Amino acid sequence: MSSTVLVIIGLVIYIVFYKTYGGFLKNSIVGSSDKEVPSKRLFDNVDYVPANKYVLFGHHFASIAGAAPIIGPAIALAWGWLPAILWVWFGNVFIGAVHDYLSLMSSVRYDGHSVQWVAGKVIKKRTSYIFAWFILFVLILVVAAFGAVLGGIFVHKPAVPTAYFLQIAFALVLGYIMYKMKANFGVSTIIAIIFLTTSIIAAVYFPFHASYKTWMVVFLAYIIFAAAIPVNILLQPRDYMNAWLLVFGLAIGGIAIIFSFKPMAIPATTMFSAPIIAGQATPFWPAIPLIIACGSLSGFHALVASGTTSKQLSDEVEGLFIGYGSMLTEGFLSTLVILSIGIAGMGIVGADKAQTLTANAAAFGNHYIPAMKASGGPVGLFAKSYATVVNSVLGIPAKFMVVLAAMWVASFAMTTLDTTNRLARYTFSEILEPLKDSAKGVYDLFTNKWVASFIPAAIGIGLAWTGEWKVIWPAFGAANQMLASIALMTASAWVMRVQKKPSWPVFIPAIFLWVTVTIAMIWYVVKIIPIFMAKSPVQAYVLGAMMIIMLILNFILVYDFAKPDKNQEFAEDNA
Amino acid sequence: MKSVIFFLGKGGVGKTTSSVSLAYYLAKKDKSVYLASVDPAHNICDIVADKPFKGAKNIFGRLYAEEIDVEQYLKDFVHKTTRQMKETYRYLQIINLDRMLDVMKYSPGMEEYAIMYALEDKIKNNSNKDYIIIDTPPTGLMLKIFALPFTSKMWIEKLVEWRKKIIDLRGAISNINKEAIDKELAIKEEDDKVLKELGIQLETIDFMVNLFQDTDKTKTVIVLNQDMLSVNESKKIIEALKFMKIPLNMILLNKKGMIEDSVDIKNNFKDTTVRDVPFFKSGLPSTEDMINSCKDWVKVLIDE
Amino acid sequence: MLDNFLENLKAFVEGFKNQSTSAIELQLHEMENGFALICFGSLMGMPSPPSYLGMALLPYLEHEIKVMIFKSERLDDRLAEFFDLSDI
Numbered sequence: 033m034s035s036t037v038l039v040i041i042g043l044v045i046y047i048v049f050y051k052t053y054g055g056f057l058k059n060s061i062v063g064s065s066d067k068e069v070p071s072k073r074l075f076d077n078v079d080y081v082p083a084n085k086y087v088l089f090g091h092h093f094a095s096i097a098g099a100a101p102i103i104g105p106a107i108a109l110a111w112g113w114l115p116a117i118l119w120v121w122f123g124n125v126f127i128g129a130v131h132d133y134l135s136l137m138s139s140v141r142y143d144g145h146s147v148q149w150v151a152g153k154v155i156k157k158r159t160s161y162i163f164a165w166f167i168l169f170v171l172i173l174v175v176a177a178f179g180a181v182l183g184g185i186f187v188h189k190p191a192v193p194t195a196y197f198l199q200i201a202f203a204l205v206l207g208y209i210m211y212k213m214k215a216n217f218g219v220s221t222i223i224a225i226i227f228l229t230t231s232i233i234a235a236v237y238f239p240f241h242a243s244y245k246t247w248m249v250v251f252l253a254y255i256i257f258a259a260a261i262p263v264n265i266l267l268q269p270r271d272y273m274n275a276w277l278l279v280f281g282l283a284i285g286g287i288a289i290i291f292s293f294k295p296m297a298i299p300a301t302t303m304f305s306a307p308i309i310a311g312q313a314t315p316f317w318p319a320i321p322l323i324i325a326c327g328s329l330s331g332f333h334a335l336v337a338s339g340t341t342s343k344q345l346s347d348e349v350e351g352l353f354i355g356y357g358s359m360l361t362e363g364f365l366s367t368l369v370i371l372s373i374g375i376a377g378m379g380i381v382g383a384d385k386a387q388t389l390t391a392n393a394a395a396f397g398n399h400y401i402p403a404m405k406a407s408g409g410p411v412g413l414f415a416k417s418y419a420t421v422v423n424s425v426l427g428i429p430a431k432f433m434v435v436l437a438a439m440w441v442a443s444f445a446m447t448t449l450d451t452t453n454r455l456a457r458y459t460f461s462e463i464l465e466p467l468k469d470s471a472k473g474v475y476d477l478f479t480n481k482w483v484a485s486f487i488p489a490a491i492g493i494g495l496a497w498t499g500e501w502k503v504i505w506p507a508f509g510a511a512n513q514m515l516a517s518i519a520l521m522t523a524s525a526w527v528m529r530v531q532k533k534p535s536w537p538v539f540i541p542a543i544f545l546w547v548t549v550t551i552a553m554i555w556y557v558v559k560i561i562p563i564f565m566a567k568s569p570v571q572a573y574v575l576g577a578m579m580i581i582m583l584i585l586n587f588i589l590v591y592d593f594a595k596p597d598k599n600q601e602f603a604e605d606n607a
Numbered sequence: 608m609k610s611v612i613f614f615l616g617k618g619g620v621g622k623t624t625s626s627v628s629l630a631y632y633l634a635k636k637d638k639s640v641y642l643a644s645v646d647p648a649h650n651i652c653d654i655v656a657d658k659p660f661k662g663a664k665n666i667f668g669r670l671y672a673e674e675i676d677v678e679q680y681l682k683d684f685v686h687k688t689t690r691q692m693k694e695t696y697r698y699l700q701i702i703n704l705d706r707m708l709d710v711m712k713y714s715p716g717m718e719e720y721a722i723m724y725a726l727e728d729k730i731k732n733n734s735n736k737d738y739i740i741i742d743t744p745p746t747g748l749m750l751k752i753f754a755l756p757f758t759s760k761m762w763i764e765k766l767v768e769w770r771k772k773i774i775d776l777r778g779a780i781s782n783i784n785k786e787a788i789d790k791e792l793a794i795k796e797e798d799d800k801v802l803k804e805l806g807i808q809l810e811t812i813d814f815m816v817n818l819f820q821d822t823d824k825t826k827t828v829i830v831l832n833q834d835m836l837s838v839n840e841s842k843k844i845i846e847a848l849k850f851m852k853i854p855l856n857m858i859l860l861n862k863k864g865m866i867e868d869s870v871d872i873k874n875n876f877k878d879t880t881v882r883d884v885p886f887f888k889s890g891l892p893s894t895e896d897m898i899n900s901c902k903d904w905v906k907v908l909i910d911e
Numbered sequence: 912m913l914d915n916f917l918e919n920l921k922a923f924v925e926g927f928k929n930q931s932t933s934a935i936e937l938q939l940h941e942m943e944n945g946f947a948l949i950c951f952g953s954l955m956g957m958p959s960p961p962s963y964l965g966m967a968l969l970p971y972l973e974h975e976i977k978v979m980i981f982k983s984e985r986l987d988d989r990l991a992e993f994f995d996l997s998d999i
Contacts, residue, residue: 076978079981149991211779211935212775214782220783221927263935336991451996685966688969
């Protein structure tokens, strides 16, 4: 099957479902409201400001696009490209985009309040607190997952850490130029692009070698430091450079793949239970949402949508474009990832490996993950495939494209590491709130800025220390999908109890997701943790504990959903 | 202006009498003198005039005396703020604005501020005089007034620092995206009214700090009596002055001989010049008596 | 047709401007909020009464006080706003 054909099919599916199913959701479920959108009704020129729909789309998309839509699909190819792509297409259209869109709209109807706050109002008060636990776990596990994956690529391809160091140094300079010197924006932009290009080129010629464990220590120090400095110094200029990386990466990659006309060189399907997580036979269902999160469905997006986007939506009708549409766009990105590895992956794993892998479908399924590991993990495999495709279509030298692609993923991942630490230390103190009066000493200690920053970072890096991204990545996926589960339940409760409309388009995915993730997590605790225990007992206990806590909270959550407080007023939206 | 002389001390020790005595002495020598009191007890009128008076009154020669109307300064300050509020705000979510501001005048620190501001004003306005003599309120309040410029200075400097960061950040954002910053907000330091106001406040503060620490121009005298209470309180004043690096020029023992079995002052204050003034047995001394009582100690403060 | 394209292009460019200032705008608002809190915390229930400095600055801090009041209205829902900073 030609990749070009698949791209077109993907585009068609997304466009058709956007118009039909999306339109259906908009008209029949969300409906319209007499009240003006909060960006106008509550306009304060600070947080509530109506934004142009394209600008808001870009902003929202940039916030939800990161490293995950690339890493997840790369791993999922162990099941073959067809199941992965079907999940990216249909999981997105029926669950993920619905989740994003309805999280956005329910927030809009609740004066721009976050889905966590709304959950507290339409389900039960303690749901909002449970939400905080899941958020904290996601924040810790994302550091673990990204840290492990990044560590892998840093070791495998030493040009990447050079690019990363250079980008940080350049970001500091760019920040000074843009915000202290207040240079002309166009000039700053050109400088930013020059910096990026220089980082990529220099990286190829000056690789930096260090051991995996060294990188883990560096990441930990980096996280704590970067999360402690004002945002205009590093975070803001780096975000700006990343926006350009995203645009270039997507544009170049998109064009290359569309015009490649190459056939998929990997099997469409391999087996139902390919050995992915910890090398164990991993059943496609229920494990797929744990592997491919962003790109198909991600709870994190609900927080972004209901955090800032809902306060800037300028008209309700634009919600579909921004909420549903940007998720589909992210799905498109994941599609490109699957296709690029599909057509070029076998060319870069090495001739003997390629032979084993392509012998038959089963062989592929069994040997894919180790082959991926040998190629630098998911990032390495993607980056090299990307480089091959771009090179063959556009002629740009592969050795630079590899660094571009790897840097694209690494930059976003590095951003996530320190920004999630900022969020984690706040969430951490929110969770400890009940201790404020009952255990004052403990509370004071743990809410100290440095302690609260260090603990989540240390746990995250501590887990990543093992290098077992195969084990950690699905745990991150699980926590993320638990968030999505709550968000979908909140949206269902909103539709059922407040909108009083038929809720099956959101309720069925909510139940399906809840059942899937719960079973997946139980399977994980029973099958995977013991294996992990044998290799890294400390981390296994920590990870196991997190999963079990999440499972318990999960059951409490669905109980609360089914049996809402009789006294709880379902705060009318726009109350 | 040659000197500003502050008379400090516990209530009732005879600060006012001493300050008036010095004023008379200098006026007799044909110096231009401005004598003012910021003591809420308003004792100057009792000595220099028959009845209370407002504003600066010419007592004799080139001596002008005034009971500074601190209440008026406070009212003016509140009024100025209210007026500017009505001018600058179109609407605000704080209701009953003027009522709230009236309450503000009782806020801790307001009285000291008003006195400090009044002192600055009066001293500046009378800088053409040869000597300025200030009769101060009792210790507690006076020390707060001395301290106010020092503590305010740190506070203002911090506010200025943060304000500059805010303006800088606004400028950076506006440079990239003009619409992101409301056009009425200042994006350059010279346009910011807040910085300007802070600058004005800092001027007052700096004036006072420099004045207090100017060893050539500023003289301080602690007036005390021969009892332990007086002595102990004076020691506290000395501590505070030392801490703020305000020079102490003299300890003036007033009403000497009033108490039998009294404390040995000279021993208690070995590092400072001590002088005394005898107790006037018969009620309020005459102008002549007051001028004569200064002869012993004037030279400590004044060279001519 | 061309107008439409230019409009969209303008929005695209504006999106980049947005990407280069959204984090520092967040920082600016919080600094303005903080400045107002330092000067007038008592309006929001903080125990310190406004000093004479707060009074002197009051006429010039309309914008900051507004920011302070708006932010204080939503103190129970601050976490999600910052998720924007993160890209996962």
